[in-house]
Amino acid sequence: MRKGTRLLLQSIFLFFTYSLIWIGLWIIGFYLSQNGFQATLFLPQGLRLALMIILWRRYWPTLLVSEVTLNIWLAQEQLLSQPLLLLSPLLSLTVAYVIQDIWWRYTLYWQRLLLLLAGVAANSLLHVLVFSWLSSFSVSQLFLATFTGGILLTPFIYLIYEYLHEQHYQMLLDYGTPDKQLRTSLLIWAFLFCLVGLSAQVFFTPEIEQLIVLLVFIPNVFMAYRYGWQGGVLSALLGSLIMTFARQFHGAFADLQELEMFLSSQALIGIGLGIAISRQQQLARNLQRYRQRLEQELKARRELMRQLVHTEEDVKKAIARELHDEIGQNITAIQIQSMLVKKTALDPLSHQAAGQINQLAQQIHQSTRQLLRQLRPPVLNEMSLEKALAHLIDEFAFEKNGIECEFHYQLIDTPENDTVLFTLYRLVQELLNNISKHARATHISISLEQQSDKIQLRVNDNGVGIPFSQRTSGLGLRGIEERVSALGGDWTLTTQGGTQIIVNLPTL
Known part of the structure; x- marks a missing residue:
């Protein structure tokens, strides 16, 4: 299949998939706020920002066309009347452009997650700066809507992306990573905590509202501690579901801003704790790996030293044997010959020379004995x-x-x-x-x-x-x-x- 044809098919699939998810998130936001403008800035812009940062830039036109089409359709249905919202994708595009330039410099999950959170904050500030002047909404309403939607959806979409990315390379290369995504136990714990939270609100009296904090923050802490940033991201999303359910059943968090503030707070705590735990786990793995490497190097060095010591002793033993057998015999022979010359010499000069030769031979013999004492192997075997x-x-x-x-x-x-x-x-x-x-x-x-x-x-x-x-x-x-x-x-x-x-x- 040609590259252009493949890109066209991928773009068509992305267009319809993005449109369906976008309109589904918009409906949820409209149900919570009863306002099309806030619904657009709440969850859909979090989805858009995450995809713009994660996907290649060649897919950006597809996202923009899809969102413009949806805005026009909602305007025709009289559900959306502010054309200013067409500026929102451009603001997210600016943030994504900057984040993508430094995205590939960092390879660790928690590093990229921090970049995503920084992008969410920057995107929210840009929306506040632009729309606070051009719309009737307050700064707190604009910031909470954009920040809460981004903090809930952007990390979760990144988690799904990393899972699909890992599965793709596992099928191609049959490799695994030490930081696997969406483990079975993680999903089971998330399902159990969500089930307990939802069941508690269905079967208990409205006084259970006082325990919502425990039903949300305890799972956040547990999941982040056990599964790192993956657990923090997933528990943050499920915690928002529990609180939204509480709003439906018991009227808790009647004020939308109060709900958004609580959602963003619990998400930040869960994700922040998860990032800290992931960082600590990574440092622990690196420390263990360095420790093992040092132990291996020390073991290899000790083995090399053992071989060097034994080789040195063997060489010294061989040299000592040569000194004793060859040089020792020759020195003895020189001493005997010098004594014979000294006894048979007729002139004084020959007699004196023979004495000097014998004296030098004795000095060489003494030095050789000293060398033998240093060279001969220790008697540790005996x-x-x-x-x-x-x-x-x-x-x-x-x-x-x-x-x-x-x-x-x-x-x-x-x-x-x-x-x-x-x-x-x-x-x-x-x-x-x-x-x-x-x-x-x-x-x-x-x-x-x-x-x-x-x-x-x-x-x-x-x-x-x-x-x-x-x-x-x-x-x-x-x-x-x-x-x-x-x-x-x-x-x-x-x-x-x-x-x-x-x-x-x-x-x-």
Whole structure:
């Protein structure tokens, strides 16, 4: 089917459908007000404004032609005598034009609903500004008629539109949204509340008028709290039906302005509460989604850190084996050869050179042993963390160098996570190595304790401290920071009267 033919058929369908609904709403308004002018400004203009905002602009001429035709017909039937009402569609057209320019920037239901409410208010103000000068009706009559009709019908039409729009895309793409429209439970609750309200007015005495507020506002609050803005919109419309029914049966709200004020108030409360609830639900969903994403990222980072730690240990083990097997044997061979040269040397220069070679070989041997101590894997597979750390501290031989070292192990249970165990061991090793080389300390304190779901490592010394430039450029401290951060922990460094480093690691 051609695009022009499809548009023509859609326009014809819209013309007849809009005309039937428009005249039906006009009859309801005329029944309530007994005035054709007010009936036109009451419910029909709310329908018009909603469709002009929601539908494409190519359908606007159809709406205008339909409404002009209906106004002419009503004038011929002597039910409408004010030609000024032909300005009303133009005023709504102005508001719809402005709203549509920003409509597509917002995708959330409650955001678009707020735009619709702003459009209703602007449309009412425009009608007041124009018709208060050109008609005999007061400002309050004009504003209440246009605002009440808009606040009742515009959100409801938007709700129906979103439901049809969602159903269309579900059939095409087979997808669902987290904020579904017109759920079955929503319709059931709405029907029950409406039935209770109408039945109460039929079977009870006129004194039930005093309870109309409860029959309307309690459903509004419940529906908005349970179903968000959808419940608020639907309960607002049903509440207006209950109050109109009360006016028919018991003569409540004999003054039309009083009825319109009550209708608009209960609609605003229901829709406003529904928007607030929808916003809160959206924020809760976003928070939950971000929390799940953060948990997944933290879990992935911990897994990556575990793999990195084990890979690092394997690499260090391989390097230590090469140092021990290859370089260690070569150093031993050099020392033996230098001793043979020294014993067989005839001239003093050769004897002196052999002694220097032997001395250098011993220094290389000592440095290699120190590297092996740092590189060889921890003995955590053979002993507990407490004994492994005590063995590590003994290897540094602090007592032989006149350094007092205290070790306080206060963990009740050893961490089950191998990554945390390896990390704690390597952190203590790196910190003690830095103290041994640079701190010139005479007292060292090391403690491990459990704090809730974290393990705290505290290392203190009374040395010269760490210069500020080395805190950011030192590879050792940078490595500590990277290890701790990757596991989701934190650490602090203070250098008052020595150096104090506190590391907190999660036990998971």
